[in-house]
Amino acid sequence: MEDSRTIETATMKMIEKAKKDNVETAWDRAEKMKPQCGFGETGVCCRICTMGPCRIDLVGDGPKRGVCGADADTIVARNLIRMIAGGAAAHSDHGRDISHTLLMAAEGSDYEVKEPEKLIAVAKVFGVETEGKDIKEIAKETAIKALEDFGRYEGLTLYPYTANEKRKKIWEKNDVWPRSIDREIVQIMHQTHMGVDADYVNLIQQGVRASIGDGWGGSMIATELSDVLFGLPKPIETEANLGVLEKNMVNIVAHGHEPTLSDMIVQASQDNELLERAKAVGAEGINVVGMCCTGNEIVMRHGTRMAGNFLQQEAAIVTGAVDAMIVDVQCIMPSVTQVASCYHTKVISTSPKAKIPGAIHIQFDEKHAYEIAKKIILEGVENFKNRIPEKVHIPEEKSQAIVGFSVESIIKGLDKVVIASAQPTGTVKPLVDCIVSGVLRGAAGVVGCNNHKVQHNYGHVELIKDLIKHDVIVVVTGCTAYACAEAGLMKPEAKELCGPGLKTVCELVGIPPVLHMGSCVDCSRILILLNEVAKYLNLDISDLPAAGAAPEWMSEKAVSIGTYFVTSGVYTVLGVCPPVLGSKNVTKLLTEDVEGIYGGKFAVEPDPHKAAQLMIDHIEAKRKALGI
């Protein structure tokens, strides 16, 4: 079975079924969209004021400036940093919500502090005195300090102070330290307003500031406080792909991003009253499964099985076996309600920020989290009996995976090697030793979405296979994690696909070669890991034999992620070209000049094998520079 749209057979089957059921999918709509607009694709369409829309003619003798006189450099840079603003806003609003949930946990709600030790570590970053205080008091003060970092009116954001000394100096020297997380996003919107900034370098610099506020601010706060509230991820077994849906159980798909909702859904799904009701309607139980990043949040902490990534959201409904799809924010295609209307599936929206025509809206409220979670699940339970048997087809595909690799659990896992050789535990030394000795050639972070412009999961899987074959250990987040789990790259047996060094490490430590580090905001875990290694070696992140990639990215969040990785010193290869080619200057700045400033740069390479080679070459060059 082959399909140019996906490499993944369960999804192929559902695309075929959708066709028979007369259901339109993203791939059908993408086909109708062709040819996509060249002005938009190259970033030279400006709609910022109503004197436009203005378009720059790149090839002919048409207009080279908009009505106001903005040239291609200005227009491309403005459009790009508005994407960063969108992405950083999404991540950071998520971080703010989690901070608020911590505040509510301190003041009394259904949430509690699950990791007091981690709370104390985070409190210290914010300068909160912890000695002699009870945990709720510390939680309250930490939550308030975290919330202040979003809207601070003087000084600088606090979380980036956790970076290594060399990196901090680079940010200081180039004046890109975010003053507050929100402020930098707001400033992008101001700076790109008609008639404000026309200097592409200055515009990109503001994009950099906002992206650092995301990666080392909003996202990092989201990750750290999620661990505090919902537990520190530890290695745990799970299964991935559409085959995790169950014929005889109530299937609830948790889709979106924030664990505040999904973690409570997992807890409430064990409620006796609901389980009794499920039995009463003829089901054997309640099967909560995850989709996109909220799925990553719950699988990392509970082992909740992973139904699918971004381009599988419609396919899941096409199985005819999803009784409720519960959504909060981000990456939810508005089409899910249209697809659901062809089956019995109820789509339940829960956030005041994200309502979808055709969905039932049950507003989630952290104050009554458990009760509302029960109410939401009950909708799915009651819907079980409405399944249309002739429309139900659950593909059998599902793969085993080990997930749950927080930085803390990676360090703990590697201690197994240390204990064998009686060295101090609890540091990145074993990882560093493996890299310095060349047993591991280096490390790569592969992240991001799916995009119909790339065969679904092909970009992720092929690129990663090449990396592990070359003894490069890979950490993943977001939709990449699903692609790897579905392809069997997260099970111990995947060691057979590795070079001899990585294979030995996998055997000694008992880990797969591809480590699932979480959701999109958890890209911050990758920063923390790189930073710890850099600190240990008294180097900067840009000196390390490490590289990043986003082979199938599509969202504005990925633009922000890519930017904060590059400006943290990471060479980053994109599989889909961002809309910048309309400006030679902006393209050169991002793919060449930026390296001299921040030590990292972007490259674009749609072929995953060539992309892997670029990353391997970079890793080897860094090794050579370090003399290892």
Ligand code: SF4
């Ligand atoms: Fe055109 Fe300038 Fe208005 Fe953009 S800001 S739409 S380039 S006139």
Ligand code: MSK
């Ligand atoms: S869910 S941002 S499609 S990774 Fe985080 Fe996947 Fe990209 Fe959404």
